[in-house]
Amino acid sequence: MLQVICELVDLLDDKIRFEHFLDDLGKQFLELTNATLERNKFFQLKMSSSSLKEFVTALKKATASLRFPSAYYDMALTDGFILGVPDYIHSMLIRNKPANLAIALEIAENILQLL
Secondary structure: OHHHHHHHHHHHOOOOOHHHHHHHHHHHHOOOOOHHHHHHHHHOOOOOOOOHHHHHHHHHHHHHHOOOOHHHHHHHHHHHHHHHOOHHHHHHHHHHOOOOHHHHHHHHHHHHHHO
């Protein structure tokens, strides 16, 4: 509907284009995010009642808006995972110092199997 209206206006005025109109609306109404606050929220995520793999999926989804440098991406996921799991898993992961998320997940799964 909006596009149709703008196309009609386009016929009348070459200065107004639908794409320009959308860009202006986007600038006006898009919520600006503070990268520091978004990263803080990420590192405060907790596993709660989800499974380990569900928590990993939630962490990966949460990184979409964080714009981590690619070299830091896996380290951030690993750190977020370690910080977000229950304390009894957290303490074992801190001691074992996993090199990446896959190893951290494997250690956490092994801990859960022992319980």
